[in-house]
Amino acid sequence: MTEVLNQLFIGGAWVDAADGATMPVDDPATGEILCHVADAGPKDARLAEEAAVQAQAEWARTAPRARSEILRRAHELILERTDELAHLMTSEMGKPLAEARGEVAYAAEFFRWFSEEAVRIDGGYGTLPDGRNRMLLSRRPVGPCLLITPWNFPLAMGTRKIGPAIAAGCTMVLKPAPQTPLSSLALAGILKEAGLPDGVLNVVTTSRAGEVCEPLLRGGRIRKLSFTGSTGVGRILLAQCADTVVRTSMELGGNAPFIVFDDADLDVAVDGAMVAKMRNMGEACTAANRFFVHRSIAEEFGRRLAERMGALVVGPGTRDGVDVGPLIDRTGRGKVEELVTDAVERGARVLVGGRTPEGPGCFYPPTVLTDVSPESRLMDTEIFGPVAAILTFDDEDEVLRRANDTPWGLVGYVFTQGLDRGLRVSEGLEVGMVGLNTGLVSNPAAPFGGVKQSGLGREGGRVGIEEFLEYQYVAVPVR
Numbered sequence: 001m002t003e004v005l006n007q008l009f010i011g012g013a014w015v016d017a018a019d020g021a022t023m024p025v026d027d028p029a030t031g032e033i034l035c036h037v038a039d040a041g042p043k044d045a046r047l048a049e050e051a052a053v054q055a056q057a058e059w060a061r062t063a064p065r066a067r068s069e070i071l072r073r074a075h076e077l078i079l080e081r082t083d084e085l086a087h088l089m090t091s092e093m094g095k096p097l098a099e100a101r102g103e104v105a106y107a108a109e110f111f112r113w114f115s116e117e118a119v120r121i122d123g124g125y126g127t128l129p130d131g132r133n134r135m136l137l138s139r140r141p142v143g144p145c146l147l148i149t150p151w152n153f154p155l156a157m158g159t160r161k162i163g164p165a166i167a168a169g170c171t172m173v174l175k176p177a178p179q180t181p182l183s184s185l186a187l188a189g190i191l192k193e194a195g196l197p198d199g200v201l202n203v204v205t206t207s208r209a210g211e212v213c214e215p216l217l218r219g220g221r222i223r224k225l226s227f228t229g230s231t232g233v234g235r236i237l238l239a240q241c242a243d244t245v246v247r248t249s250m251e252l253g254g255n256a257p258f259i260v261f262d263d264a265d266l267d268v269a270v271d272g273a274m275v276a277k278m279r280n281m282g283e284a285c286t287a288a289n290r291f292f293v294h295r296s297i298a299e300e301f302g303r304r305l306a307e308r309m310g311a312l313v314v315g316p317g318t319r320d321g322v323d324v325g326p327l328i329d330r331t332g333r334g335k336v337e338e339l340v341t342d343a344v345e346r347g348a349r350v351l352v353g354g355r356t357p358e359g360p361g362c363f364y365p366p367t368v369l370t371d372v373s374p375e376s377r378l379m380d381t382e383i384f385g386p387v388a389a390i391l392t393f394d395d396e397d398e399v400l401r402r403a404n405d406t407p408w409g410l411v412g413y414v415f416t417q418g419l420d421r422g423l424r425v426s427e428g429l430e431v432g433m434v435g436l437n438t439g440l441v442s443n444p445a446a447p448f449g450g451v452k453q454s455g456l457g458r459e460g461g462r463v464g465i466e467e468f469l470e471y472q473y474v475a476v477p478v479r
C-alpha cells in the first residue's frame with residue numbers, strides 16, 4: 001500500500017491542524033489503533049472555508065469540459081487503485097474486501113456519471129405570455145458547499161456529493177466521519193492528481209464536528225449543506241441552516257419494510273433479503289429493517305433465510321472467504337445487542353445467531369428473529385447490524401398500513417409475481433425508492449433519497465446535479 005494521507009487538505013496543500021491536534025483511527029476488526037490523523041478545530045475550518053470561498057469565482061468560470069475531464073481522470077485513477085483503496089476502506093471500516101471493492105466501483109461511477117452531466121447543464125430562451133418580454137434562463141453553481149458524510153460508505157458517500165459539486169462548478173469543504181477519514185483523504189489525493197485546482201475541495205478531519213461545522217453554517221459564506229447521516233443530526237443541522245437560509249440536501253436514516261407476498265418466488269425473495277439485509281453487514285440506510293412475510297409462507301421463508309444467514313463466514317474483512325466483517329465500533333454493536341435482547345424479551349424466537357462472540361473486534365453474527373412483536377424497539381429503530389426481524393401479515397391493505405406506520409420513508413422492498421400487485425403496493429408505499437423483486441436499489445444513474453424524515457432532495461441520477469445549481473432569469477423586453 002502507498003503512503004497513508006493523514007493531514008488536513010486545505011487550499012491544495014497537506015497541513016497539520018493549527019494546534020497540532022491528532023486523533024486515532026481504529027481497526028474495528030482488532031480494536032487496535034491503525035494510525036493518527038489531524039484533528040481540526042474551528043480555526044482550521046475557517047481556513048478551509050476561506051480557501052473554498054476564494055476559489056469559487058474562478059472555478060465557476062472554468063469550462064464545463066475541463067471540470068468534466070477532471071472527474072473522468074479521477075474516475076480512472078480510482079479504478080486503477082481499486083485494491084489499494086479497498087484495503088484502506090476495510091482497515092478503517094471493517095467491511096469484507098469483496099464488498100470494499102464493490103464500493104470502490106460504485107464510488108468511481110459517480111464521478112463518471114457526473115463527468116457526463118457536467119457538459120449537459122442547459123439554459124433557456126423564451127417569449128413570455130405578453131409576447132413582448134423575453135426570458136433568458138441560465139444555471140449557476142450554488143456556491144461554496146459544506147459536505148458532511150457518515151462512516152458506513154466511506155468513499156461512495158463522498159463521491160456522490162463531490163461529483164455533482166465539481167460538475168456544477170461549486171467549491172467545497174468536506175467533513176468525513178471521524179471513524180473513516182482515510183478514504184476521504186485518499187480521494188482528495190486522487191482529485192489533486194487528476195488536476196483539481198487548489199481550494200476547490202478542502203478536507204477537514206475532526207473529532208469535534210459541532211464546533212467545526214456550526215460556525216460555517218451560521219457564518220453566511222457557505223451557501224449549501226449536503227449531509228448524509230442520521231435523522232437526529234439532520235434535524236440539528238437544518239435548524240443551524242435556518243438563520244442564514246443555507247440550501248440543504250439531507251440523506252437521512254431509514255426503516256425499510258421488506259414485504260413478501262404469498263405469490264412471491266421464494267428463491268428470489270430470499271436472495272433479495274440477503275442483499276437488502278446483509279450488504280455492508282446491515283450497516284446501510286437502505287437495509288431491510290422490518291420483514292413483513294405473508295403468514296402462509298413465513299415459516300418457510302424464515303427457515304430458508306436462517307439457513308443462508310447461518311452459512312455466512314464472520315471474521316476480519318481482510319481474510320479470504322469472509323462474508324461478514326465487524327461492526328463499526330463497540331457502541332454500534334452494543335445497540336444491536338440491546339435491540340435483540342429487547343425483541344427476545346417480548347417473545348421473538350432466535351432462528352440463528354443472536355449471541356455476541358468472545359474476543360477482540362466488534363463482531364456480531366448474522367441473526368434471524370421470527371415471531372417478532374410489533375412493540376419491539378427494533379420496529380422503530382434502525383438496527384444497523386446483521387439482524388433480520390420477521391413479522392407476519394394477512395392482507396395487502398394491512399401490510400401497507402403497517403409498512404407506512406413510521407416517520408421514515410427512504411426505501412421499501414416488495415416481492416410478488418403479480419405485476420398489478422407489485423405496482424399497486426409500490427405506489428402505496430410512502431418511500432423515495434422501491435426494490436420490486438430486488439434487494440438492491442442503489443445506482444449512480446438513479447435518484448437516491450427519501451421522503452418524510454428520511455430526507456430532502458436526491459443524489460445521483462439526472463437530478464443529482466440540480467442540487468448544486470441555481471437558476472438565474474434575465475428579463476429582456478424586445479421593442
Ligand code: NAP
Pocket residue numbers: 148149150151152153157175176177178206207208209210213214228229230231233234236237250251252253254284285286382410449454455
Ligand atoms: P451521524 O451520527 O448522523 O453522523 C453523520 C456525520 O455527521 C458524521 O460525519 C458526524 O461526525 C457528523 N455530525 C454529527 N453531529 C454533527 C454536528 N452537530 N454538526 C456537524 N456534523 C455532525 O450518522 P452515522 O452514525 O455516521 O451514520 C449512520 C446514519 O447515516 C444512519 O442513520 C444511516 O441511515 C444514515 N445514512 C443515510 C444515507 C442516505 O443516503 N439516506 C446513507 C448512509 C447513511 P461525528 O461522528 O464526529 O459526530
